[in-house]
Amino acid sequence: MIELVNVSKHFETTSGTVEAVNNVSLKIDKGDVFGIIGLSGAGKSTLVRCINLLERPTEGQVLFDGVDLCTLSPAQLREQRRKITMIFQSFNLLSQRTALKNVCYPMEISGVPKAKQLEKAKELLEIVGLSDRMNSYPAQLSGGQKQRVAIARALATDPQVLLCDEATSALDPNTTRSILALLKEINEKLGVTVIIITHEMKVVEQICNRVAVLDHGNVVETGLVKDVFLSPKSEIARDLILPKGGAAKNFTGGRIIRLVFDGQASSEPIVANICLECRAAVNIMGADTKDIGGKAFGQILLQLPGDEASAGRIIKYLDSKGCKYEEVNE
């Protein structure tokens, strides 16, 4: 549905060229909830603004259903932008307008008759669970409620794609969860493809099926969320995903491994069995479980004993059980 082909965006500034996005190629399919994750300054906002051409790429193509957006006339581009709408961390609501009138706004611009605007805006506010607040002004709404209005407004032109740039970053964890659940519902019920920009792995885990990891303007890793989670290959993905072995430096001793298991494999008491069967003790340096697409995934950071014979026995045991693990170099 959306394909970025070798997209680069460079900014010329007085202090030199900023290479915000470098040669990025990505495919986003219809129906995806696609995550783009990276640290602050990685180029996420620039990349997402290239998708609707708010930012014109310095190089490369942005294809929407096979059409290169860079070749469209301004009028065609305006039409296209109605299909790709956006929500932001800062909500960007019009403060002088009620929730209802905010949702009407894009329809006003595109000349929808007034009665139709109101009917549709009410319908959308119902979908986002805010029917009872339609006459409230933004200042009278909580952050989560404001984002719900922004989502309703973004849906007013019946978009095919919803771009979310750090849409939950200003919200508390519970509100974040409920907004993400709403985005997932919109994806499933209305068939809207959702692209989520975030610096938080937990956002990706909760609703995305695929993810691209962005670092210094480059896509360093892309794939199904569960694959990237089970074996992150890039350093940056590992940083975002791995439990931090905060105590690691205080221990002297053997190698550290990260043991990963999914819902099925976790029924066996692996750590207890390591100790019993290998007659060796391990340090648990961190442990974490995550819910990815409704399935429980877990990981444990273990420090193996310093003596290689014991460590070797443990590795052999893990191999014999078909456990997924990898060495961590802290």
Ligand SMILES: Nc1ncnc2c1ncn2[C@@H]1O[C@H](COP(=O)(O)OP(=O)(O)O)[C@@H](O)[C@H]1O
């Ligand atoms: N209009 C601009 N002019 C110059 N530099 C910019 C501009 N927009 C973004 N940048 C730079 O591009 C890099 C990526 O920024 P951004 O896309 O906002 O990252 P993120 O959203 O991942 O935090 C940063 O170094 C930022 O300073």
Ligand SMILES: [Mg+2]
């Ligand atoms: Mg940003």
